[in-house]
Structure formats: C-alpha cells, structure tokens
Amino acid sequence: MSTMNTMTREQRNMRSPYMIAMTILMVLVALLFIFPFYWIITGSFKSSAEINLIPPHWFPMDSTFAHYERLFWEPAWQWLFNSAFMSFVAMVLVCIVASMAGYVLAKKQFPGRLAIFSLLVAAMALPRQAILIPLVRIMNTLGISDTPWAVILPSVGWPFGIFMMKQFSEGIPGEMMEAARIDGAGEVYTFLRIVMPMLKPAFGALAIFTFIIVWNDYMMQLVMLTSRRNLSIALGIATLQAEFGINYGLIMAGATLGSVPIVLIFIMFQKYFTQGIALGAVKG
Amino acid sequence: MSTLADNKKLFARSRAIQRQQTKVSYLFLLPALLFFFGFVVFPMIMGIYTSFFNYTMKEFSFIGIRNYIELFNDSTFGQSVTNTLIIAVASVPLVMLFSLWVATVIYQMPVFSRSFFRGVFYLPVVMGSVPVVVVWKWVFHRYHGILNWTLSSLGIISENINWLGEAQYAIWCVLAILFTTSIGQPIVLYVASLGNVDQSQVEASEVDGCSKWQTFLHVKWPSLLPTTLYVAVITTINSFQCFALIQLLTSGGPDGSTSTVMYYLYDTAFRIYRYGYANAMGVILAIIIAAFSAFQFRVMRTDD
Numbered sequence: 001m002s003t004m005n006t007m008t009r010e011q012r013n014m015r016s017p018y019m020i021a022m023t024i025l026m027v028l029v030a031l032l033f034i035f036p037f038y039w040i041i042t043g044s045f046k047s048s049a050e051i052n053l054i055p056p057h058w059f060p061m062d063s064t065f066a067h068y069e070r071l072f073w074e075p076a077w078q079w080l081f082n083s084a085f086m087s088f089v090a091m092v093l094v095c096i097v098a099s100m101a102g103y104v105l106a107k108k109q110f111p112g113r114l115a116i117f118s119l120l121v122a123a124m125a126l127p128r129q130a131i132l133i134p135l136v137r138i139m140n141t142l143g144i145s146d147t148p149w150a151v152i153l154p155s156v157g158w159p160f161g162i163f164m165m166k167q168f169s170e171g172i173p174g175e176m177m178e179a180a181r182i183d184g185a186g187e188v189y190t191f192l193r194i195v196m197p198m199l200k201p202a203f204g205a206l207a208i209f210t211f212i213i214v215w216n217d218y219m220m221q222l223v224m225l226t227s228r229r230n231l232s233i234a235l236g237i238a239t240l241q242a243e244f245g246i247n248y249g250l251i252m253a254g255a256t257l258g259s260v261p262i263v264l265i266f267i268m269f270q271k272y273f274t275q276g277i278a279l280g281a282v283k284g
Numbered sequence: 285m286s287t288l289a290d291n292k293k294l295f296a297r298s299r300a301i302q303r304q305q306t307k308v309s310y311l312f313l314l315p316a317l318l319f320f321f322g323f324v325v326f327p328m329i330m331g332i333y334t335s336f337f338n339y340t341m342k343e344f345s346f347i348g349i350r351n352y353i354e355l356f357n358d359s360t361f362g363q364s365v366t367n368t369l370i371i372a373v374a375s376v377p378l379v380m381l382f383s384l385w386v387a388t389v390i391y392q393m394p395v396f397s398r399s400f401f402r403g404v405f406y407l408p409v410v411m412g413s414v415p416v417v418v419v420w421k422w423v424f425h426r427y428h429g430i431l432n433w434t435l436s437s438l439g440i441i442s443e444n445i446n447w448l449g450e451a452q453y454a455i456w457c458v459l460a461i462l463f464t465t466s467i468g469q470p471i472v473l474y475v476a477s478l479g480n481v482d483q484s485q486v487e488a489s490e491v492d493g494c495s496k497w498q499t500f501l502h503v504k505w506p507s508l509l510p511t512t513l514y515v516a517v518i519t520t521i522n523s524f525q526c527f528a529l530i531q532l533l534t535s536g537g538p539d540g541s542t543s544t545v546m547y548y549l550y551d552t553a554f555r556i557y558r559y560g561y562a563n564a565m566g567v568i569l570a571i572i573i574a575a576f577s578a579f580q581f582r583v584m585r586t587d588d
Contacts, residue, residue, distance in 0.1 A: 018496075022389045029386075030404045033464060036419035037407055052428045055437075101316035110306040116313065123324050125517075125577050127525050129546050130566030133553050134327035134334070157323030162316055187308045216412035218528040223554060234414040238532060241418065248422060255415035266410040270403055277472045 037259065043252035044068070051248045067249035075229050076257060079236035082225075083258070086148045086232065087214040093152065094161045094210045095203055102165025103195050107172065117166070120159040128158070129219065136223055150224035151232075155214050161206050164276065168202035169195070205276020208269040215262050233258040331563045339560030351564035360540050361565065364548040365572075367455060371544065372523040372576070374459055375466060379519045380512065383467045387474030388500070402475060406468035413465065413528035420461050421533060424448050451541035454534050458542050461529050466522055470515040477511040478504070516580045524573050545569045 043051055045063040105117055135154055139145040180190045221232045237254040244250055338347045355361050390401045408416050423430050424447040432444045447453045481504050489499045527546040530536060536543035545565055553562035
C-alpha cells in the first residue's frame with residue numbers, strides 16, 4: 001500500500017496495461033529503426049561469404065577486418081576529414097553569422113527589419129535544389145568548386161540559423177542590455193559579454209544541428225565535389241557502391257566509418273539538439 | 285522657450301540615437317546578408333533568369349518561355365510531378381499520425397526512456413541517406429534480400445520479387461525509406477508541444493470523467509494544432525525535396541517510375557547538361573511548394 005502511495009503519477013501510468021502494451025509495441029518499432037545502424041556495423045565485420053547468406057547471420061560468426069583493410073586503400077581517412085572539416089567550419093560560421101543577425105532582428109528597431117525578416121522566412125520554404133545549378137556556376141566563378149568551401153558557403157547562407165537565433169534572442173530580457181548601455185558598454189561589448197553568454201543553449205542547438213545537416217548534405221556534396229581525394233565520406237561510400245556494387249563488406253565498412261562518428265556526436269549532444277528543434281519551432 | 289529648445293535638442297538626440305542604432309543593426313546583419321544574398325537570393329534570380337534561355341555547355345540564347353512549354357509536353361516531367369505528388373500526399377498524413385502516436389506514448393514515459401526513443405527515431409536522419417540506403421538496398425535485393433526471404437519463408441510469395449526493378453513496387457520502397465528518415469523531427473516537435481499543454485485542463489477533464497480519447501481530442505489536440513501545421517509544412521517540403529534516396533536507390537528507374545521533379549532536375553542538369561531547362565523545373569518546383577504550403581496554412585489556420 002505505502003509503495004503504491006509513494007509512486008509518482010508517471011510510474012503508475014507506466015504500469016497500466018495500456019502503457020505496457022504500447023511500450024512493447026514501441027520497442028518493436030524502435031528495433032526497425034536501429035536495424036540499419038546495427039546491420040552496417042555487424043556487416044562490416046562479416047566475411048564476404050557470410051554477408052550474402054540467406055537466411056542471414058544476425059551476428060557475425062566469421063569476423064574479419066579485411067573490409068577495413070581494403071577500405072583504407074581508398075582515401076577514406078581523407079574523406080572522413082573532409083566531412084569533419086566542412087561540418088565544423090560551417091558550424092562555426094553559422095553560429096557567428098546567425099547569432100549576430102538573429103540578435104538585432106529580435107532586439108533592435110530599425111527601418112527594414114520586417115522586410116528583411118520576411119524575406120529570410122520566405123526563402124526557407126524555397127527548395128534549395130532550385131538554386132543548385134546557379135550555385136555550381138558561382139563556385140566555378142569564385143574558383144572554389146571541388147573544394148570544401150563550395151559546400152560550406154551555401155550552407156552559411158541558408159537562413160534557418162538566423163531564424164532560430166532570433167527566436168532564442170527574443171527571450172533575452174531587454175533590461176540587461178539597457179543596464180549595459182547605461183554602464184557605458186558599447187554595442188560590441190554588450191553583444192559579446194551580455195548577449196552571447198545568454199545564448200549558450202541556442203549555440204549548442206544550432207551548432208549540433210548545423211554539423212549534422214552539413215555532414216549529411218549529400219546532394220550539395222554530390223554536385224560540388226568531384227576529384228576522389230576531395231569527396232566527403234558519404235560521397236565516398238556512394239562512389240564505392242557505384243564501383244563495387246556487390247562488395248557489400250567494403251561498402252558496409254565505409255558506411256560504418258561514415259555513420260558511427262556522427263551518431264556518437266549526436267548522442268553526446270542530443271539534449272541541445274532536441275531543445276533547438278523544439279524551441280525553433282514551437283515559438284515560431 | 286527653453287523647454288522648446290530642450291525638446292528640439294532631445295528630439296535631435298533621439299534621432300541621432302536611432303540613426304546610430306540603425307547603423308549598428310545593419311553592421312550586425314552585414315555578414316548574414318552577404319551570405320544570404322550571395323548564395324541564396326542571387327542564385328535564385330540567376331535561376332529564374334536563365335530558365336528563359338537555351339542554356340547548355342555550348343549555348344546561351346534567349347528563347348522566352350519555350351523551356352516551360354517544353355516542360356508541359358515532357359512526359360517524363362509529367363511522370364516526375366505525379367510521383368512527387370504521390371510521395372508528398374502519401375507521406376504527410378502517415379508521418380503526422382505515426383509521429384503523433386509515438387510522441388503521445390513516449391511523452392508518458394520516464395525521462396530516460398523518452399529521450400532514448402526520441403534518439404532512436406532520429407537515428408536514420410543522423411546516419412545520413414547513404415548508409416541508410418546501403419542497408420535498404422540489401423533488404424530489397426531480389427536474391428540476397430531479407431524481404432524476399434522473409435516473405436517466402438512465411439509462404440506469402442512463391443517467387444522472388446524484384447522490388448527495385450519493377451515500377452509498381454519501386455516507388456513504395458522509396459516511400460518506406462523516406463518514412464523512416466522523416467519522422468525524427470516531428471516526434472521531437474510533438475513531444476515538446478505536449479509539454480506545453482495546460483496540465484490543469486487535462487486533469488480537469490479527467491476528473492470530469494472524460495476518456496483518454498476525449499481528453500486528447502478536446503484538450504490536447506487543439507493546442508497541438510500549430511505544431512501539426514508546422515509538421516505538415518516541413519514534411520511536405522522534405523518529401524518534395526526527396527533526392528538522395530532516389531539517386532542512390534533507383535536512379536529514378538525503372539523507366540522513370542521513381543523519378544521525382546528533384547531527381548529529373550538533377551539528371552537534366554548534370555547528366556545531359558541542359559541547365560536552362562533544369563532551372564525552369566526548379567522554378568516550377570518552387571511554385572508547387574509555395575502553393576502547397578499556402579494551402580496547408582489556409583486549411584489548418586481556420587480558427588485563428
């Protein structure tokens with residue numbers, strides 16, 4: 001009896017037959033979503049014979065590192081580095097550019113504010129693919145096609161980050177900035193010392209979001225990067241798949257190398273990630 | 285007299301402050317605007333402009349709206365538009381219902397399980413299209429695939445089906461994968477907005493003897509509407525832009541049966557190098573997406 005009383009509403013809820021049934025169902029569906037990740041990791045350690053077995057081995061019995069040895073004949077580390085570099089630089093640039101813009105759009109009154117903001121929001125609904133070909137031309141003209149910058153720069157131009165930072169900045173109390181001004185702080189000082197620290201959770205969210213988006217921006221990588229050494233890891237795997245379609249082991253090893261790092265990063269920063277998505281939308 | 289002068293001075297000072305504020309604001313906006321105009325607005329204008337040109341590797345000549353006229357008579361384009369619409373129309377309600385269901389269930393779980401499941405359903409997005417498609421391609425494989433094996437061992441099929449090689453199946457395979465990569469974000473959004481539902485109202489309706497379903501319909505659902513609208517819009521945009529899955533899984537085949545506007549655009553631009561024609565498709569795609577989003581806003585914003 002007494003334990004019943006000390007149980008929270010949540011715990012009591014969890015014991016209801018409805019929730020038990022739902023939880024079991026949820027676990028089954030969840031397995032379907034974990035499966036691809038599990039399968040490329042275990043597949044990358046199976047021998048070529050084992051990989052094509054029907055019925056499949058659910059766990060590698062005949063494990064081997066051969067596929068990884070073969071994978072590193074290719075510039076796979078370079079691909080991994082390229083992906084990390086593009087994602088990291090884009091992440092830093094987006095955070096700086098978007099926080100500056102989002103802050104003034106939320107907190108300053110100036111002519112043209114509404115027009116600029118509306119233009120940014122309208123552009124977000126635009127399919128990025130519609131500007132793909134002109135972007136390729138621009139990168140050619142700038143002489144940076146087939147470099148990481150061709151992928152980085154367009155992702156910084158995308159207004160989602162500004163939109164998100166504006167939503168977050170609206171939560172900064174105006175009195176704090178007022179106080180800073182009365183104390184004689186300049187605009188830059190106010191931004192660096194008052195605004196930026198208050199946007200910390202927003203930076204976390206935007207940073208991880210941008211990192212994952214750029215890492216997985218297969219289409220942009222596909223049209224911008226061409227020479228073998230300059231590929232991203234995703235594009236590298238896709239290239240291997242096109243060249244060695246039946247060598248599942250090699251492709252799975254590549255897919256493991258491409259997805260394990262990003263999944264680990266996601267798990268580490270999941271808290272910020274979900275906060276960011278939720279805040280960016282619920283208030284918007 | 286002196287007050288008037290003071291007022292004038294004050295006014296002049298506040299105007300100076302306003303001018304200074306405007307200057308500061310634009311300086312802060314400058315980097316963002318440079319990137320935005322350089323890599324979004326300018327290419328957009330270029331895209332619209334060149335869609336009126338016969339623009340290939342060798343040629344660049346003004347042809348008016350002839351690209352658009354050709355598009356309306358291009359049966360592959362027609363097929364691509366149809367496929368795009370099928371994908372959007374089929375995936376939006378599915379994604380919405382499923383993610384709402386997952387969100388309501390995991391919302392009642394303890395914090396750890398909640399974030400565990402939220403993460404799991406996000407996994408296919410985080411992994412990226414390429415690794416996901418690697419696995420699914422094997423699942424659907426005619427001879428080594430687990431799907432045919434499962435179905436035939438259950439006695440449902442007697443002969444292996446060529447899932448990706450036959451028009452009637454291929455598009456559903458694309459839809460299935462698109463589904464797994466589309467629900468992560470809606471679930472996060474729904475869980476967050478369930479947290480904003482007024483708990484006192486939920487409890488009041490429970491005290492009044494409402495069933496779980498009634499409580500959901502009359503108390504929770506109305507406050508989930510803005511999120512639902514947002515989910516509908518982003519899912520539509522996502523489905524319209526479905527490209528990587530198709531390029532990697534079927535390359536638009538067999539016979540254009542899984543080609544979408546996005547894929548056809550890519551194919552036209554980067555395989556046969558008809559840039560102007562491809563840009564015309566981009567313009568049409570943008571118009572379709574804008575129309576869809578506007579439609580969804582009108583349907584769901586009825587009570588605002």
